[in-house]
Amino acid sequence: MANLKELTHREDRLAGGHRLCAGCGASIAVRQVLLGAGEDPVVVGCATGCLEVSTTIYPYSSWKTPFIHNAFENSAATISGVEAAFNGLKRAGKIDPDKKVRFVAFGGDGGTYDIGLQALSGAMERGHDMVYVCYDNGAYMNTGIQRSSATPKGAWATTAEVGVAQQGKRQVRKDLTAIIAAHGVPYAAQASVSHWKDLTTKAEKAFNTPGPAFINVFAPCPRGWRTPSSQTVEIAKLAVQTGFWPVYEVENGVWRQTVKVVNRKPLEEFLKPQGRFKHLFAPGNEALLAEMQADVDLAWDRLVARCATE
Amino acid sequence: MPTHKTLAATGNAVVAEAMRQCKPDVMAAYPITPQTTIVEEFAAFVAKGKTHCEYVTVESEHSAMSACIGAAAAGARVMTATSSQGLALMWEELHIASGMRLPIVMANANRALSAPINIHCDHSDIMGARDTGWVTYFAETAQEAYDNTIMAVRVAEHPDVMLPAMSTLDGFITTHSIDRVSVMDDETVAAFAGEYVPKSALLDTDAPVLHGAFAGLGGPFFEFKKQQRVAMENARQVIKDVGAEYSALSGRPFDVVETWGMEDAEIAIVVLGSTAGNVRHVARDLRAKGLKAGVVKVRVWRPFPYAELAAVLKGLKAVAVLDRAESFGAEGGPLFLETRGALYDLETRVPVVGYIYGLGGADVKLELIERVYQDLSDIAAGSAAPAGLVYLGAREEA
Numbered sequence: 041m042a043n044l045k046e047l048t049h050r051e052d053r054l055a056g057g058h059r060l061c062a063g064c065g066a067s068i069a070v071r072q073v074l075l076g077a078g079e080d081p082v083v084v085g086c087a088t089g090c091l092e093v094s095t096t097i098y099p100y101s102s103w104k105t106p107f108i109h110n111a112f113e114n115s116a117a118t119i120s121g122v123e124a125a126f127n128g129l130k131r132a133g134k135i136d137p138d139k140k141v142r143f144v145a146f147g148g149d150g151g152t153y154d155i156g157l158q159a160l161s162g163a164m165e166r167g168h169d170m171v172y173v174c175y176d177n178g179a180y181m182n183t184g185i186q187r188s189s190a191t192p193k194g195a196w197a198t199t200a201e202v203g204v205a206q207q208g209k210r211q212v213r214k215d216l217t218a219i220i221a222a223h224g225v226p227y228a229a230q231a232s233v234s235h236w237k238d239l240t241t242k243a244e245k246a247f248n249t250p251g252p253a254f255i256n257v258f259a260p261c262p263r264g265w266r267t268p269s270s271q272t273v274e275i276a277k278l279a280v281q282t283g284f285w286p287v288y289e290v291e292n293g294v295w296r297q298t299v300k301v302v303n304r305k306p307l308e309e310f311l312k313p314q315g316r317f318k319h320l321f322a323p324g325n326e327a328l329l330a331e332m333q334a335d336v337d338l339a340w341d342r343l344v345a346r347c348a349t350e
Numbered sequence: 351m352p353t354h355k356t357l358a359a360t361g362n363a364v365v366a367e368a369m370r371q372c373k374p375d376v377m378a379a380y381p382i383t384p385q386t387t388i389v390e391e392f393a394a395f396v397a398k399g400k401t402h403c404e405y406v407t408v409e410s411e412h413s414a415m416s417a418c419i420g421a422a423a424a425g426a427r428v429m430t431a432t433s434s435q436g437l438a439l440m441w442e443e444l445h446i447a448s449g450m451r452l453p454i455v456m457a458n459a460n461r462a463l464s465a466p467i468n469i470h471c472d473h474s475d476i477m478g479a480r481d482t483g484w485v486t487y488f489a490e491t492a493q494e495a496y497d498n499t500i501m502a503v504r505v506a507e508h509p510d511v512m513l514p515a516m517s518t519l520d521g522f523i524t525t526h527s528i529d530r531v532s533v534m535d536d537e538t539v540a541a542f543a544g545e546y547v548p549k550s551a552l553l554d555t556d557a558p559v560l561h562g563a564f565a566g567l568g569g570p571f572f573e574f575k576k577q578q579r580v581a582m583e584n585a586r587q588v589i590k591d592v593g594a595e596y597s598a599l600s601g602r603p604f605d606v607v608e609t610w611g612m613e614d615a616e617i618a619i620v621v622l623g624s625t626a627g628n629v630r631h632v633a634r635d636l637r638a639k640g641l642k643a644g645v646v647k648v649r650v651w652r653p654f655p656y657a658e659l660a661a662v663l664k665g666l667k668a669v670a671v672l673d674r675a676e677s678f679g680a681e682g683g684p685l686f687l688e689t690r691g692a693l694y695d696l697e698t699r700v701p702v703v704g705y706i707y708g709l710g711g712a713d714v715k716l717e718l719i720e721r722v723y724q725d726l727s728d729i730a731a732g733s734a735a736p737a738g739l740v741y742l743g744a745r746e747e748a
Contacts, residue, residue: 081555085420098563098570106552108423109562110446114416120406121378121420121428122552128375128404128426129553141555159416162409 041241047075051104053082058102059094063269065259065276066091068233069175070146073255074105076243081105082142085119087151088112090182090261091175113155116163116172119145123168142247143170149190150180153216164223164252171246171253174216177261185264189214192284194332195316197264202319207328212335220254221290227253229289229298233260234276238287238298245291258285266315278310283340288347295346304340307333352538352599357531361492361524364531365431365457365517366391368499370401371539372455375426378406378417383469384521385433385459411436415443415454422452423561425551427503430454433521434461434475441478447514448483448578450561453506453546454514456484457499460623460674461521462710470711471521473622473675476651477684483578485515485585486652490626492529494649495519497602503543504592510584518651520624522711534600542599582653589650606650607658611637615644617726618663620671620689622648625707625714629672632719643723648685656692663693667730669702670722672742676706682739703735707742718743 042050053074060067070091074082083106086092092109095102110118123143129135145163147156152174160172179197180186187197191209196202200209221228227249231239239257246253258279260272267275279285282305288297308329311317320329357364366388369377379389396405406421408414411432422428432440437458447454460476462468476486485505489495495517502515519525550559565571586606593604610630612618619629626647633643646662648655663669671690673683680687682704690702705722708714722742729735 083424083552083555093564093566096560096563098565101560101563103560104558106555106558107560108420108552109564110416110419111442114413114443117408117413117416118420120408120413121376121417121422122424124376124378124404124406124417125421125424125426125428126553128402128421129424131402131404132373132375134375134425135553141553158409159413162413165409166407 041244047240050075053103053105054095055102055104059097060090061263061269063262063272064090065177065233065261065272066148066175068272069173069257069259072233072236072239073144073173073243073257076240077142077144077247078244080140080142082144083108083119083122085110085115085122085145087115087147087156089148089151091146091148093182112151114159115145115147115151115156117159119143119170120163120166120168123170143168145170145172147172147174148181149174149176149178150188153190153214154188160220161223164220164225164254167251169251171243171255174256175259176256177259177264178213179261179264181261181264190216193335194320194328196319197316207319207325215339217254217256224293225252225254226250226292227289229254230256230285231287232258232276232280232285234273234280235287235299242289242298245289264316266318267313271313275310275313278305281305282307282310283336284310286340286343288343297343297347307336353535354532355535357533358528359492359531360387360526360528361489361495361519362387362459362526363391364492364496364533365499365519366395367533368496368539369429370395371536372500372503372543373401373427373540374403374429376404376406376418376421376428377430378408378414378421379430380408380411380414380432380436382411382433382436384461384525385431385436385457387525388431388457388459411439412443415440415447418454419443419447419450419452422447422454423450424553425548427546428454429456431457431459433459434463437475437479438463441482444479444482444484449574451512451581452514453512455499455502455506456514456516458516458518459521459525460518468710469521471523471624471674472709472711474709476516476518477675477677479516480652480684483513483582484652485511485513485582485589486650487515487517488622488649488651489517489519489524490624490647492519492524492527492531493602495524496531496533497596497600497604500539500543501592501596501604505585505588507546508588511581511588513578513581513585518623523624538599542596586653604649606655607662608647608649609662610645612644612646612662614642616642616667617723617730618644618646618666618669619719619722620646620648620659620669620685622651622674622685625672625674628714628716629719632716632723636720636723641723641727654688656688659689659692660696663700664696665698666700668726669700670705670726671702672705672707672722674708676709701729701735703729703740705740705742712743715743
């Protein structure tokens with residue numbers, strides 16, 4: 041794995057001047073992931089969403105690498121088609137048999153956990169040599185902060201409102217990384233933009249793994265989370281330190297926590313700085329807070345047990 | 351010189367054969383009745399090493415077209431096949447394929463759309479894709495399905511066109527019936543199809559390009575759509591030129607509108623797909639009885655050959671249009687509406703009546719077609735046209 045100094049010399053394939061918000065976790069995720077691709081050419085696919093609309097406004101492109109956007113739910117299927125073309129054209133003798141190209145598909149949590157889950161599952165099962173990266177900011181941010189199956193329980197969203205009858209989203213978020221790991225793909229990982237070394241290492245592993253690989257990257261959204269733009273990395277760090285977003289990898293079926301969390305912080309430390317959880321600290325919501333902490337504890341214990349036994 | 355081989359084969363088998371002969375680099379497909387034997391045949395070619403094609407067995411038709419779009423943008427020659435619900439599930443992607451100007455070739459086994467579920471022939475599926483920007487052929491026979499598929503490759507990839515193209519054949523009637531088909535040798539077809547040289551391939555990694563840009567309010571979206579219109583208009587001549595070249599090679603005639611008995615016809619039926627054969631059979635019988643009956647088969651549905659139709663139907667005493675698809679709430683079926691529109695600018699009005707027939711594979715009995723000619727004959731003699739849209743052969747109690 042390259043060290044920080046070496047990484048600074050690698051080409052940044054996402055140009056500055058894109059139109060994402062200040063403090064957006066998505067562009068940080070993209071940069072760190074693409075650093076892991078090394079020197080080989082990369083074809084990038086992207087689902088409809090913030091990342092796509094902010095980087096591809098005709099006639100401009102923020103991508104210094106071949107890029108394709110197709111639709112919302114099919115980033116995985118689209119890149120699987122590109123990878124298939126690479127194989128077919130090699131067999132046709134139209135591409136140098138020694139040429140190496142990396143294939144990566146990006147999608148937000150809406151385009152990955154929800155509407156794109158089928159296409160992702162299909163692509164993972166078929167075994168394309170590709171990396172799928174979800175930048176998870178826990179809601180449909182591009183359309184205006186609607187809840188997704190990645191939205192945390194208790195979070196406010198414009199389709200999971202806060203009022204006398206309801207305190208934000210009622211359901212526990214979906215454990216997508218475990219779902220993809222259950223496909224038996226050679227590499228699946230969970231990472232956070234706050235832990236750059238962990239993320240770029242995972243990206244490098246994912247790109248170097250023959251066959252399908254998946255990385256779920258925690259990517260805060262200042263606009264949707266009601267947090268200051270300057271706090272993106274800090275909040276992502278708290279997600280890891282509280283165990284809300286454990287970082288781990290599943291390599292050929294072996295589960296491993298990749299960042300040690302010695303004294304796990306209380307969940308409240310992650311929740312408190314975020315406006316989307318503000319209502320939880322109003323009197324009367326103590327039980328809900330306790331329930332959310334219990335959810336995190338249970339998921340943590342399960343993960344620890346998995347990592348110990350497998 | 352091409353060598354020709356005569357086979358007894360189904361429409362689906364020869365579509366798969368045509369696809370193999372055109373040497374696609376990628377096929378991404380999902381099985382659906384009655385398209386399945388196309389993808390099965392093709393899978394067998396892959397297993398036997400008869401193609402270099404990368405065959406992607408996707409998990410849905412939506413992903414089939416999504417992967418085709420990715421592969422075509424990557425620079426590959428790409429094909430697929432679908433039917434009915436599968437085509438409907440692709441609908442979003444059909445627009446994206448044409449909007450991104452990707453020359454994908456797809457076969458469609460024309461089949462009814464649910465509900466109620468029904469696996470048999472009608473044109474509801476393909477009419478739902480009418481405005482998606484695909485060049486669209488209709489085959490009457492397995493032979494035409496073979497020929498149309500090969501021509502579609504050349505039309506789609508033509509630099510003045512660069513649009514996806516569909517080669518459609520009627521579910522079960524053409525897809526599954528064994529028919530007499532003449533196929534050409536591999537070298538001839540490959541030479542005719544030519545090699546696809548993509549312009550802006552994702553896999554040309556030294557010259558990075560962006561496919562699928564955002565063109566919002568105030569952006570060039572409107573102009574992109576205009577360019578699609580221009581491309582589809584260009585396709586009119588390209589289809590004819592490619593058809594003439596193919597015709598010379600195959601020895602079989604081709605036209606966007608094919609006619610029978612129209613030299614002196616007074617009445618005519620306009621029809622798409624396999625029913626054209628039944629109509630011709632009836633017209634032949636009626637001619638023997640002195641009726642001046644003609645048949646007009648629309649072989650290319652998009653771009654719609656309105657000028658050719660107007661030229662051939664001009665001066666007739668009555669015309670019937672058979673639609674194997676509904677357009678609920680419209681004055682008639684899609685072919686009826688467009689045919690009548692095509693005749694609007696004629697100086698002398700031609701009476702046009704619409705019939706809906708054969709939905710969900712309902713039998714197209716010869717006596718039903720005879721009845722249509724009888725109606726036309728009555729109209730030609732001065733009777734009033736049937737009031738409203740006729741559901742040809744539908745049981746009365748329904």
